[in-house]
Amino acid sequence: MKRFIAALLGCVILASLWNPAVAQASQPDRPYTYDEENQAVPSVNAYQVKEIVDVTSLGGVGFTSAQDLFVDAQDQVYVLDSGKGRVIWLDENFDLVKIIDTFTWNGEALTLAAGAKGIFYQEATGRLYIADTNNDRIVICDRDGAVLQVFGKPESALLEEGVDYKPTKIIVNNLGTMYILSQNVNTGALRIDKDNNFTGFYGINAIKETWEVKMEFMWRQFLTDEQNRQSEYSFQPTALNNLYWSDDRFIYAVSPTNDTVETPVVKLNAVGDNVLEADEVFFGDLAANEVGNSETEVVPVFSDITADQEGVFTVLDSASGKLYQYDDSCNLLAVFGGLGTQRGLFDLPVAIENNSRNEILVLDSKKNTITVMEQTYYGQMIREAIFLHNDGRYEEALEPWFEVLRMNANYYIAYIGIGKAYMNMGDYEQAQYYFKLGGDEENYSEAKAKLRAENLKENFAAVAAVVVLVMIFIMGYDGIKKYAVLAVGALKKRRKGEKV
Amino acid sequence: MKRSGFQTMSPYVYPFYTMLHPKDGFQEMKMNHKDSVPVTILLVAAYIVVDILYRIFVDFDLNGYNAEKVSAPRVAVTLVAVFFIVTAANWCFCTLLDGKGKFREICYVAACAILPMILMNLIVIILSRFLTIDESVIITYPAIVVKCWSLLLFAVGLSEIHDYSGKKTVFSLILTVVGIVAILFLGMITVMLFRQLYYFIVSVIFEIKYS
Incomplete structure (x- = not known):
């Protein structure tokens, strides 16, 4: 008997070690998504490679470390070939239209310094804006290479003397106001009007309100102004990495993920407020949860963002080489890409854009190619469903x-x-x-x-009956009878009173 | 002495009386040795069953996905372990502090103290089927009250069986918590030790096998 009990006890203890919620292991580079409890689960590919545009094959004009690309409403592509200081213009089928490599300004030749980082094309005015990073200037030209304007560092008391002006990314709104990101500026984008007057900073990256930040803020209430000026804040906002001007006139901005960033992906309205409902939402990968890759810690560094008319936006995490697509309620639609040498993986992805066919163009600075990703049937279905759903249909x-x-x-x-x-x-x-x-x-x-x-x-009758029965059970039959008699008596008295 | 009323109650109904009259109930239990091992086991078993039912049958909106993750043997082993760690810790310290309670009396008191929680969990299981998230305060606040009630029962019971004053009871309860921590710590060290031994043996076997 004792042995039997011991065996039983042993069985129970062994059984208690069995946990039904076992994480499933699977192979790397398999599509996945996150479930409602933020666990990575296998999924289906929402995007696949349509073609890889290798510009070397287009008449021998390969890029050398291309840094940025831009797609206009006609789906024409402008690639900033930074290594050679030129712009390559492709049509909607990714065939070469023109190489803009000679720039003339007031009859003189103008060259872009190697390492230019940003390009923007404004269709209404036909102006091409190039952030000529290492020459500290913005070059505005047309598509023939005729330079219209060159803007250096704007004059303003707010832009400190010692700080270099190194424009990296540029977007331009319909009024010609430029939003420029500059290296080493962590106070948001510089908003510069069309005559190169600085009008203020835009979209400063909010600092996450941790208790340490609150403590420092509280502590500073007790310091004098002089002391406050002398000691640096230990929490500085993180510099933005990239901007995107969307067709619905919002500006998307991305920054690296770290401890002080409130949210690394924001959609800003005209006054610079974030309109994404991003509480309880995370962007990129949850470090320990990625399927098949649970050991490595991944901290997303978002380097580019693109969005379409429906508010679906895609962010590029250059640390993992992955692209994450979200709808405007920040629901994860798709994860694709990654680092590697296969088709559909990237070596050094630097910029992404989408076009009107819902294709995503990924510029790879090391492979010197543009990978065109198109939606699969699954991706289309998700997109359609989300669109109807967010519309309330x-x-x-x-x-x-x-x-x-x-x-x-x-x-x-x-x-x-x-x-x-x-x-x-x-x-x-x-x-x-x-x-x-x-x-x-x-x-x-x-x-x-x-x-x-x-x-x-x-079932109102049944419910009422149950209530009455419960009342009888609690008060007893006699109790009910007493009240009933009292009530009937009162009623009779009143009737008599009325007759008399 | 004439015995009447609750003093002649069946031992299986007695915990219900104790639940409402802890002072009288536990005094009588101590004096006339009414603590019964079957009742203790029954109460703990009932709590285990109700706890498993609670995890499974409380409706999804108040429970999340717990229903699909519940492992009955694991719950049972955990609860029994917690029960014995608490009672053992209390026994260890109270024997040192001139407590007059025996181990089976401590177990009986602990089991009786669980009874309100058993009843409350049953009520919660039924009500959760009808209540929404907004109305869930109807069950969450009483649940807190019931937990306090259970703690109070445990404290009163201990003071009766150990013949302690109020101050000393509180002191012994604090020491019990310390004891629980110590037991857990020692347990953890033992587990780690055996795990290292296990890995050592496994690696030795591998060395012999593949070299």
Whole structure:
């Protein structure tokens, strides 16, 4: 008997070591997404390589360390070939249109210094803006290479004398106001009007309010102004890495991820406020969760961002070489790319752009190629469903959501979308089922409340009967009778009173 | 002495009386040796069962995905371990502090103190099926009150069986917490030691096998 008990106890202890939630291991470079509990789960490829534009093959004009590219509304591509100080202009089929390599200004030749970092093309005016980083200037020319204007460092008391002006990235709004990122400037983008007057900083990177920051702020309340000026703040804002001017007139900005950055990806409105709802959202990879790569710590360094008319934006993490695509509620749509030598992986991705066909162009500075990624059927379905969903057309989104789930049952946003559709249709039980699968406690609760109200309405008689029975059980039959007699007596008295 | 009322109660109903009248209940238990091992085991087993049910059947919006992760043997072993660590720690210190309680009495008191939590968990399981997140305070606040009640029962019970004053009871409870920490620490060291031994043996086997 004792032995039997010992064996039983041993079995129980062994069984207690078994944990049903075992993390699954899988191969690297497999598509994945994050589930509702931020665990990486296998997924389906949302993007695939359409073609790799190797400009060397286009009449022998290879890039040397190209740094930036720009795609205009006609899908024409402008590549800033920094090593040779020229701009390569491709048409929408990625065929060579022109190489802009001679720049003339007032009849004299002007050369771009090697290492220019930013390019922007404004279609309305036909102006090409080039951030000529190492010459400390912005060069504005047309597509024939005729230079229209050259802007050096603007005069302003706010721009300190000692600080170099090294413009790296530039975007221009419809009024010709330039937003310029400069090296070693961590106070946001320089906003410079079309006559090169500095009008202020824009989109300064918010510092995360950790308790250390709050402590320092509190401590400084007790210091005198003199002391405050002399001691440097230990928490400095992080410099932005890149800007993107979107068609809906918002400016997207990205920065590296670190301890002081509030959120590394922001969508700024005209006054520089972030309009993305990014609480409880993370961008890039969660270090320990990546499928098949759970040991290495990945801290995303976002170096470029691009967005389309629907507010879907894609960020490039140059540390992992991966691209992450989000909708405007910051739901993860796709993760693709990575570092490597295969097709679809990158050596040193420096810039991304998207075009009107929803293709993503990735400029690789080491391979000197542009990789064109196109949406797969799965990617298209997700895009369509998300678009309808964010538009509030839940029922219409039902079909693409089921199509998404047919291909990838791990995509939790699809379950929530289906749940919302059923909720709109009044099928609360189905809605509850799908909200549970999608891990959406709040909507589940809402569906439960609606179902409860409905049941209560339908079965009112039964519920009332149960309440009465419970009252009898608590107060006893005699207690009820007493109240009933009293009530009837009072009623009779009143009637008599009225008759008299 | 004439025995009546709660004094003649069946031992299986007695914890319910103790739950509402801890002072009288535990005094009577101590005097007339009413602590019973079957009742203790039954109460702990009931708590384990109710806890597993709680993890499984509390509705999704108040529970998350716990229902799918619950492992019944693991819950059972953990709870039994916690029960014995707490009672053992208390016994260790109270024997040193002139406590008159025996180990089985301490276990009985601890088991009786669990009873309100068992009942509350049952109520929560049923109510969670009807309540939404916004209304969940209806069960979360009473749950806190019930936990305090359980702690109070434990304290009163201990003061009765050890024949302690209020101050000394509080002091012994603090020492019990210290004891729990010490036991956990020693346990952890033992586990680590055996793990190292295990890896040592495994590596020796590998050396012999592949060299």
